[in-house]
Amino acid sequence: MSEELKKLVLDAKNICLIPSKNEPESLSSCLALFYTLRELGKNVNLISEKIPERLSFLIPSLDFLSSPKNFVISIPRSSTDISQIYYEKTEESLKIHLTTNKGSIRKEDISFYFQEARPDLVITFGISDFKKYLENSLDSFAYLLGSPIINIDNNLNNLNFGQINIVENKSLSEIVLDKIKMFEGVNIDKNIANCLLAGLVIYYENFKNTTSPSVYQLASELISKGANNQLVIDNLQKTTEKEMVFLSNLFLNIKNEDSLAYSIINSNEFSDISEQESLNLVQKLKTMGIQNNLLVLWESRNSDPITNGFFYSKNKANLNKVADEFNVNSKNEWVFIQDKAIDFHSTKERVLKLIL
DSSP states (O other): OHHHHHHHHHHOSEEEEEEOSSOTTHHHHHHHHHHHHHHTTOEEEEEOSOOOGGGGGGOOOGGGEEOOOOEEEEOOTTTEEEEEEEEEEOSSOEEEEEEEEEEOOOGGGOEEEEOOOOOSEEEEESOSOHHHHHTTSHHHHGGGTTSOEEEEEOOTTOOOOSSEEEEOSSOHHHHHHHHHTTSTTOOOOHHHHHHHHHHHHHHTTTTTTOOOHHHHHHHHHHHHTTOOHHHHHHHHHOOOHHHHHHHHHHHHTEEEETTEEEEEEOOGGGTTOOHHHHHHHHHHHHHTTOOSSEEEEEEEOSSSOEEEEEEEOSOHHHHHHHHHHTTOOOOSSEEEEEESOOOHHHHHHHHHHHHO
């Protein structure tokens, strides 16, 4: 696999990197490989719908962060014959004028889509099911589906959709660093080191849920390569204005039922709260004397409406029951929940039945 992976990367000129929006550590490990591939002289684009504010210190020029740019308007020749095209651009709008020789244009004949050059190689991070991940964005990203894929993940339920699948039960940063070391002559500079250290801090929750000497040794190695530990910690632990408002809403709506404290936040303002942001919120709550069993729910509208939330408990048995119920992995005293039902009450009742 190592030689095949090296050949795929070295032969590719245009490489597209896709971190998961649901996996907290994926963006930092993705950025570590981004800097590495740039050093190897590759044309690299990173596709990310949203950059968490606390990770902005790791981000390169926005010129390298991609979304589809070539928007196509298609009109079949069988409907009409277009003889002239011109556009009118103002501060408020862009008007495209079409002159027809014969026939007529109907709205249902016009199609709109993005068209991009297919990359030589796609590398994904923390994505377990690639087609499902892109299913609501295929108009924009269908051009990616024909390219060879290197699939990097630490979820053992990964569907192994790539030409090369690297699925290991450890942090994405550790996996990526192993692969970076395969390329002779690559210098692990401070940008790469900062990204990898940030990934370790995220995955191991500032090293609170590991006792492995190799993890501490790796962190020390990255600091010796130029990673700024204080910069990483300060950025990852800072509280954003959005988090402050979320926490305020959480406490305003908190209720108790039997052995469960729960808060339902019924506001569109927080529909895009991610798993990464949930982890940060849990860490803030821990410092505030969080209650033993706490469930927080809100509606997500990123695609089809679903219920998002997190459950915190120091009771490992309760934590594992909830993780199994929603088919997710438990973290350090918490789990991130996604429920296709948009009935907050039914989600709460599912959790309550498990922990009684």
